[in-house]
Amino acid sequence: xxxxxxDDETTTRIYCAPTIEMVDIAKSVGEExxxxxxxxxxxxxxxxxxxxxITKTKWVPAAVVSVLVAMFAIYGFGITxxxxxxxxxxxxxxxxxxxxxxxxxxxxxxxxGTSKSEQxxxxxxxxxxxxxVERIHSEKQHVESVGSFYIATTEVTVRQFRKFISExxxxxxxxxxxxxxxxxxxxxxxxxxxxxxxxxxxxxxIDDRMPxxxxxxRDALAYCKWLSEETGxxxxxxxxxxxxxxxxxxxxxxxxxxxxxxxxxxxxxxxASAKQKPHPVAQLVPNxxxxxxxxxxxxxxxxxxxxxxxxxxxxxxxxxxxxxWLARPAARAGNKETSYGPYGFRVVRDATNN
Numbered sequence: 001x002x003x004x005x006x007d008d009e010t011t012t013r014i015y016c017a018p019t020i021e022m023v024d025i026a027k028s029v030g031e032e033x034x035x036x037x038x039x040x041x042x043x044x045x046x047x048x049x050x051x052x053x054i055t056k057t058k059w060v061p062a063a064v065v066s067v068l069v070a071m072f073a074i075y076g077f078g079i080t081x082x083x084x085x086x087x088x089x090x091x092x093x094x095x096x097x098x099x100x101x102x103x104x105x106x107x108x109x110x111x112x113g114t115s116k117s118e119q120x121x122x123x124x125x126x127x128x129x130x131x132x133v134e135r136i137h138s139e140k141q142h143v144e145s146v147g148s149f150y151i152a153t154t155e156v157t158v159r160q161f162r163k164f165i166s167e168x169x170x171x172x173x174x175x176x177x178x179x180x181x182x183x184x185x186x187x188x189x190x191x192x193x194x195x196x197x198x199x200x201x202x203x204x205x206i207d208d209r210m211p212x213x214x215x216x217x218r219d220a221l222a223y224c225k226w227l228s229e230e231t232g233x234x235x236x237x238x239x240x241x242x243x244x245x246x247x248x249x250x251x252x253x254x255x256x257x258x259x260x261x262x263x264x265x266x267x268x269x270x271x272a273s274a275k276q277k278p279h280p281v282a283q284l285v286p287n288x289x290x291x292x293x294x295x296x297x298x299x300x301x302x303x304x305x306x307x308x309x310x311x312x313x314x315x316x317x318x319x320x321x322x323x324x325w326l327a328r329p330a331a332r333a334g335n336k337e338t339s340y341g342p343y344g345f346r347v348v349r350d351a352t353n354n
Contacts, residue, residue, distance in 0.1 A: 104351060112240075219340070243302050272323075298345075
């Protein structure tokens, strides 16, 4: 669709068409602020036919362009404005203070827990202690909605937690405990004075890439508070629903690898593969969200209560000496806020202040 303005030498066609040149044309006549559709101005030589008479226009092309652009802007003539583009949150971010990578998870629906029929199938797989039987029964199946958030791809490592201790002089619960922290001596884990997140006994050689364990719930909160203050963003522990939503990564099977016990055993550091010790993070296959060690390695503290009867905080994921059946996304444990042992955590960052 076009209009035509002529003089002796040229015919100017004013097009309503999706062309890039419209921006330059509109700017040349000072009318770019009126653009809503897409226009183009093309000057063509006038072809005089024998005996024809050219009528000179009293308008200059710039004036006509201005009028027509204004008309298109007001009335549209079937042309609509391009929708405004909104920026999506980045899929991955890096924390400049800790060096941790975090992935963005859009909000969704989290299938939580285990059906009663599935619980019965699990309970006959092996011999469970009364406490573990109770834990499996606590996996009541329900649905929860979660908002968008960022979650770290790995558990907080020894190196990352050491930086926090170095800068704040924070003292962990394991450090101050009368019985000491959790460590392995002569192939046996026990509580010993001097054991902490960076000393796990004579049998364990510390690797800075290992998950920081011997961490209490209160230790984890202190780390999140420090990281929030250092970065200006709100870092925290995940809720149980957020953690399970992240661990499942869109699956509804026993493990994010499927229902096969052997495959799950190979995908996480549990009693089936870990040899009774923690391992450096991100060594095995991640889930579909790019999250590592959501099966085993370290129990991960979550911001929630285990139940209404005890002052326990929820832990998820199992650890390096957990039976794989107790390291499913639905599996859960609980401990007091000051408890420590094969317990670590991973951080979440709110997506609303990115």
